[in-house]
Each structure stands twice: as structure tokens, then as C-alpha cells.
Amino acid sequence: MSKVFAVTSGKGGVGKSTLSVGLAFSFCKRDKKVLLVDMDEGLRCLDLMLGMDKLAVLDLSDLLMGRELEDGIYSCETQKNLFLVPAPAKVGMIDAFAFASFAKNVCDMFDVVIFDFPAGINLSLYPCLPKETLFLTVAVPDPVSVRDAAAVGALLCEMGLKARLVINRFVYKQSRKYKEKNIDGIIDSAELRLIGIVPEAEELTMLSLTHRLHRRGKAAAAFGRIVRRLEGESLLLPKIKKI
Numbered sequence: 001m002s003k004v005f006a007v008t009s010g011k012g013g014v015g016k017s018t019l020s021v022g023l024a025f026s027f028c029k030r031d032k033k034v035l036l037v038d039m040d041e042g043l044r045c046l047d048l049m050l051g052m053d054k055l056a057v058l059d060l061s062d063l064l065m066g067r068e069l070e071d072g073i074y075s076c077e078t079q080k081n082l083f084l085v086p087a088p089a090k091v092g093m094i095d096a097f098a099f100a101s102f103a104k105n106v107c108d109m110f111d112v113v114i115f116d117f118p119a120g121i122n123l124s125l126y127p128c129l130p131k132e133t134l135f136l137t138v139a140v141p142d143p144v145s146v147r148d149a150a151a152v153g154a155l156l157c158e159m160g161l162k163a164r165l166v167i168n169r170f171v172y173k174q175s176r177k178y179k180e181k182n183i184d185g186i187i188d189s190a191e192l193r194l195i196g197i198v199p200e201a202e203e204l205t206m207l208s209l210t211h212r213l214h215r216r217g218k219a220a221a222a223f224g225r226i227v228r229r230l231e232g233e234s235l236l237l238p239k240i241k242k243i
């Protein structure tokens with residue numbers, strides 16, 4: 001059975017696509033065959049982040065309209081075992097019924113499938129995902145982002161869907177100064193179970209240019225800890241200073 005994740009957030013630009021790619025790299029390191037599905041219709045980015053924009057001719061909409069899956073699932077040249085389905089270039093191209101069948105099929109083909117959604121709540125597509133899907137809701141240490149993550153989390157919970165919180169762009173020094181940037185405060189306000197914290201990392205801002213992460217960097221370590229938890233390990237948070 002594959003592991004299926006849907007990456008969401010309330011507010012935009014909080015790092016969903018960065019998290020999706022970071023987790024994908026980290027799962028690949030553990031020898032998993034991973035598929036990333038870019039769900040951001042009209043605003044796709046994963047092809048650029050992975051350096052696959054020249055390669056990606058077909059997209060999700062073609063696969064939903066009947067093209068063979070192997071024609072529109074692209075293998076990443078820089079990361080073994082990583083595959084991508086680019087998002088449709090235009091909006092309004094994802095039919096819920098066709099998407100449900102696509103999601104089921106790809107989940108049978110890969111060890112890990114990560115759906116990178118746009119910000120906000122997608123009432124029509126979330127229920128089309130396999131029922132074992134775990135939603136990863138991303139927030140940055142900012143009250144607006146945290147409140148929006150709480151709203152998404154509450155809605156997912158109402159829909160009977162399982163969700164966890166990822167705090168992204170965490171900066172240790174600021175946590176002392178601003179109350180809302182304190183991790184406990186963020187978890188309380190988001191009302192979601194925390195699965196991991198990703199630090200502010202310069203190399204992540206460069207991902208679309210480098211298409212890779214330093215194996216020993218802080219970001220890779222943070223993604224690695226999240227992946228180990230997602231694989232069922234019970235792992236304590238490191239000292240906040242060391243995140």
C-alpha cells in the first residue's frame with residue numbers, strides 16, 4: 001500500500017511546494033519510488049523546482065482526458081526514483097471523477113504519492129483522494145498563516161480527513177521576541193497535531209535554481225525527521241536551537 005500525502009495551507013506562499021519537494025527527496029533517499037503531483041492549475045511550479053520544465057510537455061489534464069499514464073509521468077533526471085505529473089497550464093481542467101480514478105491508479109504504482117495543492121480549501125477534490133491520505137497543512141510563524149491553517153485543519157476534520165501541521169520557515173531567535181512565533185503558541189492556535197518543523201534555510205530559496213539539497217544541511221535534516229515520523233517512527237523534536 002502506498003503512502004499518500006496532500007500538502008495544503010490556508011495562506012499562500014508558505015512553502016507547500018518546497019515541503020513537497022523536500023519530502024520527496026527524503027523519501028527517495030530511503031529508496032522509495034515517489035510521485036509528485038502538482039495540483040496548482042495555472043500556476044504550476046514543481047517542474048521548475050525540479051529542473052524538468054523543458055521535459056514536461058503533457059500534464060495532469062492530459063492524463064485525466066485519457067492519455068496513457070506513462071506518457072505524462074516524467075522521471076526526474078537529477079533524483080533517482082522521483083517522478084512528476086505537472087499541473088495543467090490552464091485553470092478548470094481537473095474533473096473530480098477522472099481525478100479520483102487517476103489518484104487511485106497512481107497510488108497503486110508508487111511507494112509514496114504527494115499531491116501539492118494550491119492554498120485554500122478544495123472541497124471538490126479532497127474527497128477524491130484515497131481514504132488513507134494524510135493532509136500536511138503548512139503554516140509559517142505568522143498569526144495570519146497560523147489562523148488560516150487552523151481554518152483548513154478544522155474543515156479537514158469536519159470532512160473526516162486526517163491532518164497534521166508542519167511549521168515552516170522557523171527562526172529560533174525570533175521565537176523569544178514575538179509571542180506568536182513561539183512553537184507552543186503556534187501549535188495551540190493551529191489546533192493541529194505537529195509532525196515537523198522546517199527552518200528558514202537559504203538553500204530552500206534557491207531550490208528552483210539548484211534542484212537539489214545539501215545532504216547534510218539543516219533543511220534536509222528537517223525533511224528527514226518528518227519522513228521518519230511519517231514512516232511511523234516516534235521521534236522527539238530536536239532542541240529548538242538545533243532545528
Ligand SMILES: Nc1ncnc2c1ncn2[C@@H]1O[C@H](COP(=O)(O)OP(=O)(O)OP(=O)(O)O)[C@@H](O)[C@H]1O
Nearest residue numbers: 012013014015016017018119169199200201204205
Ligand atoms: N524553509 C524555507 N526557508 C527559506 N525559504 C523558503 C522556505 N520555504 C519556502 N521558502 C521560499 O518561499 C517561497 C514560497 O515557497 P513555495 O512556493 O514552496 O510556497 P507555496 O506554499 O507552495 O506557494 P503557493 O501557495 O503559491 O503554492 C519560495 O521562494 C521558497 O523558496
Ligand SMILES: [Mg+2]
Nearest residue numbers: 016017040045
Ligand atoms: Mg505551491
